[in-house]
Structures are given as C-alpha cells and as structure tokens.
Amino acid sequence: MKFNRTLLLLVILSIGCLQPTGSAWAQDLVAPDRIGRSDAPKSFTFRVLTAHSNNNAQPKFAAGMAELYEKYARNHPDWRVRIQLMSLQIPQEHARLLEQARNGTAPDCTSMDSFAVPLFIHQGLLKPIEQYFTKEEVEELFAFVRPIVSDTEGHIYAWWWTTDLRLLFRNTAHVPDPPDTWQRTKEAALAAKRTTPGLDGLLFNGGRNETTMVDFLPNFWAQGGKLVDEKGTPVFGKEPNRAYLLNAIAYYQDLIKSGAAPARVASITDYSDLTASAIAGSTAMMISGDWVIGQMQAAMTPDAFAKWEISMLPGPTAEQRSTASGGWTFVSFSKDPEKVKACMDLVREVYMGPAVEVLQLLPTRQSEFDSMPMFRSEIYQRIKQYLKKSQARPGFPIYTAISNRLQIAISSTLSGSHTAEAAVDEAMEQVAKVVPKP
C-alpha cells in the first residue's frame, strides 16, 4: 500500500515536471504583452484592440488568439512583438495615433478603425502595402473595402481584415415575413404590437453616437444619397441629397409617431440595449449588427433563438436597399521595411482568416466565406450576399464632423426639439465651419 502511494506520488510528480515543459515553452512564446521569445534579436511594437488579442475578456477567444500568436512566433523566431493594448475610446486613440504618427513615435504595426484610415492616407502618414498581398487577395475584397483603404491611384495603405454588417433582425413569431420596404416595416411592427400588447415593434439606435449613424446611413444611401462628393466636400445639405436625408429622417419620425418604434429610441446608443430587448422577447424587430447572432445564441434557449431571423435592411422601395459595414484594419507606421514586412506577416498569418474564425467575426474576402467551415452555413452565405451590397462610411477626414452633426440632427428631430429641415440645415452650416483649411 505504502509502495503504491509512493509510486502514485512519483507519477504525479513526473506529470507535474513534464507538464510545465510544454506550457512553459508556450508561455515563453506568448505573453499578455509579447509574441515571440523575450530574447529575440529583432522587435516591433504592435498596438491592437484588446478584444482582438490574447487579452480578450473571454477565455475561449483569448486562448484561440494565443494559439495563433504562438504559431506566428514559431514561424518567426527572430522577432519579438511588443503588444500595446488599444482601448475602446476610439476617437482618443486615433487622435493620439495621429499625433504620434506626425512625431514619428507611432507603433510600428497597429489596429485602425476602417473609417479612420482615409484620415491617415490624406495626411500622408501611411505607405503603400500592396506588395505584401497578391493581386487575387486584393481582388477578393468586398466592393466597399478598396475605396476606403486606397488612394486615387489605387495604392492600398491598410489591410482591412474584419468587417461587420447591419441587418434587420425579426422574431418570426411576430413578423413571419421579412419586410422589404419602410412602409411594410412599419406595418409589420404595428401588426406585431396589436397582437402582443406591451411589445416594441422595432428598435434601433437613435441617440447621439456613431452607432446611430451607421444604422441610419443605409436609409440615405438606398436612395442614392451622398454625404460628400469625389473631393470630400460635404454635399449632404445640397439637393437631391438633402431631400434623401429628410426622407430617411421622416421614415424614423413616422416609425415613432405611428407607435411602430418607441420614443425611447431617441436615447438608445448601444446595441446591447437592443440585444437585451430581443433576448427578453420584448421587441418584434431590431436593426443591429451580425455579431449579435452569437450573443443571442449564447443567451437564449435553442427554441427561442430559432424564432429569430435576419434579412437585408428595408428601403424606400423593395429595389432601393442598402446596408452598412465597418470593421478593423492593420497599418504600419514603421519606416523600416523589415518591420513593415514583419507586421504584414503577422496580419497575413494571424488576422487574414484564422483570427476571424477564432473571434467569430466576419471576413472581408469573399473566398473566406467558402474556405472556412464556420462561414459555410446558410446564414453566413446569406450575409456574404448582403455584404456585396454593403457600403462603408465615406473615406474622407470630414466624415467624423459630419457624423457628429448629423447625430445631433437625427437625435433632436426624433426627440421633437427640432424640425428635420431645421436640424439638417443647421448640421450643414456647422459642418461648413469645420471643413479643413485649403
């Protein structure tokens, strides 16, 4: 008995001694602030959104990213990647990056919100990176991607590796068929409210936040509206764009006045509010992003989740429809070609495909929907088709100012403090004041 105990102890100790060897090797290659061996001869700085790294709050995603990083580290033993985490204070982070890039202190390799890329291209702070990607890879990108990350000569300055998509979510128990027009959406919402008292017909972001703009813009784009012209000059206040903008705001107003959407949408700025209502079963429809599918699936019973369906956002007519996409890119600020290549190797080997699957995000290349098992499902194939019609926010630095002023216009109109005409005209006047110096 005593012998057995000693043997058991020896076995446990042996396992204990052997086990750390493998994990120590892994730990040695990947740490919260590092990829690669700490004594590697070459290094570069890598600023990345926390959620897109091995520091992700969800252990499953963090472990998946660590595994991808480890693979990169094994393939590039000479490199030590110094991780810097980017906060969710996106405007501050990009303002800081802008200042750092001007001073030559920006990270060698960094995440960048897709809609901020044009600002850095126009400032001449980025260098072309197309030589690190094949022609086929570039051509596979969805149509909305290239205009944002390219200059007028077609050079690519950032690799847009993940995207998202605005969709109409509906509970089929309340709204069996997907409404394709604004009018049918209102009718469907009102019908759902009639049959189920206390239910909200349709929820969307209508408060002061960028989320409101991304949800709202497809209604403007669907009519052919343009916020800026080819040179980046704001034109949303000129006809016919002004009329398109007023039509889109009138659609939102009509939803509230008719009761199809509750008045509180004027204060909603966060998708989690909408998701909470969907999970609680208190709304028939909502305008939200693709990432919500996973959240809903995790929080709902299979039966309840099965009732939810997605469809393309409705438009003024069934033929005039659009949707919006955002997403994240990687750029390099390094002047050292070796570091730029190392950065792009990291993007290619970790983020261009594998990371979207690990983090359950949408890829930006059409072929990735067919090559990766996760995206072969019917729902993702439908999303792939919608992405072909999707649009991105304009690739000009003035966009952030336009967005801020239009958020005020939409929010003040929905809350009833301004008429749509006055709010849009005021927004145009305000934006005219902040147009960059010639």
Add this chain to the structure above:
Amino acid sequence: MKMALQRRHSGKDRKSPGAARSALRFNQGDHPFWWLCPVTIVLAVFYVYPVLEVLRTSFTDATLLDASYRYTLGSYRSILLDPALLQILEATFVFVAGSVIGQTTLGLLISLALQAGLKRRLFGVRAVRVTVLATWVVPGVASAITWQLLLSEADFGFFNAMLKFASLPPVPWLSAPWMAIWSATVANIWYGTALSVILLYAGLQTISPTLYEAAAVDGATAIQTFWHITLPGLRPTLLITVIIVSVLSLNTFEIVMPLTGGGPGRSTEVLALAAYNMVFYDFNLAQGSVLAVLMLLINLAVATTFWLLFRGSR
C-alpha cells in the same frame, strides 16, 4: 528650551559645528525659495504650462488635420457667434447649478444626520457613513452606466419598472430633452454628494461642542441652533465645498458622456463635452481650446463670486 532658542538667535556660538547646522536651519527658514522650488516647478510644468499652451492654441486655427497654423481671433469669433453655444451654456448652467445645490444640500443633511447619529450612538451610523463614502470610490463612468440601467426606458429600467408597479405611466428619463438634463444632473448629484459629506462632516467637527451646550442651556430650538451656531461655524467649509463642487461639475463629462452622449440633440451637451467633441470629432484643437478657456473663465468667475458672497456675509 527658551534659553536654547535665545542662544540660536543670538549668534554667539556660530563657530561650533552644531551652531553652524542651527544657522543653516535658520537660513533655510529665512529663505523659503528653496523649499518652494520643487512645488513651483511641478506646478509650472504640470499646471501653468498646459494652461498657457491652451491659451496660446485658442488664438490659432490649429487642427489635428494640419500641422501648420496661424495666429487668429477667428476661433473665438466662430465659437462665440455660434448659436449652439447658448444651448451648451444653458445645459451647463442647469447641470452645474443643480449639482451645486443638490450636492451641497444633501451633503449637509447627511453630515448633520451622521453627526446626530454618532452623538446619540445610534446603531448602524458607521455603516451608513461607509455606504455614503463608497459612492465616491465608484468611478464616474461606472456610476453613469449604473444610472443608465436605472433610468433606461426599456422594461428592465428600474425607475420605470417601479412606476409601472405603482400603475403610473413611464417617464422619458433620457429620451425627452427637457428631462434628460435633469436625469444627468441627478446622476451627478448622487455621484458627488459623498465629497460634500466628507468636507462638511469634517467642518462640523471643528465647531466647539461648548457652543451647542450653551445653546441647549439657553433653550435654543434645533432650527435656532442650526441657524446661529452650525451655519456660521460651517461657513468656511461651505465656501470650499461649493467652489469644489462647482469646479468639478463644470469640468466633468464622465457622467454625461456614457449616460446621454450629450443628447437628445444638444440638450445635455455641457461645456466639457462640447470641448471633447470639438477636439476628437471635429479635430479642431483651436476651437476646443477656446471652449477650455471659456471653462477656465467661468470657473474663476464662479469661485470669485462665491468667495465674495461668503466673505461679505461673514
């Protein structure tokens, strides 16, 4: 002891080493420059220089989009002639005035209650004190998110759920412009009251208990005691409290930003938030600096006004 001091000042035995050390101490006390030097440098580098830099930037047309700039009064003209400024100042006034009145009044009531509770050795007073102070520990953003959940107009919103429970109609806490600014103010009052309690409770401890005993002997009522002893005794602390609360409320946007983002429309866009939007959304450093200078001037005006008012009533 007295003799030793006299000897030190007489300078008779300066030649001995001990006397030399004493002389050095004497000289240091006589020349405060070296003592003040470190704090002066810290203040100059971290406080005065940024203020001067903001002031300088406000007289330019600098933006984050362009490294070049020129000196101009255009940024002041643009901000001061902007019709939106009036809305921003209106929202700021309601927010700051409401916060100062609410935080000071509540702070005074709570500190008086705490003092009375301690005097009577009531059970749980210490727990109440810790609970009140705990709100001060909560970060502003976290308290804003908590208030967002409380004020949410969805079914899970606490206040509307309570109203529904009482068969009362829901209130548009954050979606109606006239209501949203008050909701933000109430959230800020909740967040900032703890600081008022700390200051005023400390102030109450400085009032001599003999005054209260004399008042009791004279048969003064509670209101008379409060009016003629507590309030005059608290006046210096009240002045400090009111100034600190005003400055903090004027400069804060950590409550408003997550709670309403400045909306609906501009109904909750206070000065600090407007300055943030100007810099980080419009990339306009100069106009953001003009708003910062405006905040500085208002802060100085408010502090001076309160100081004059309290000094006059002394």
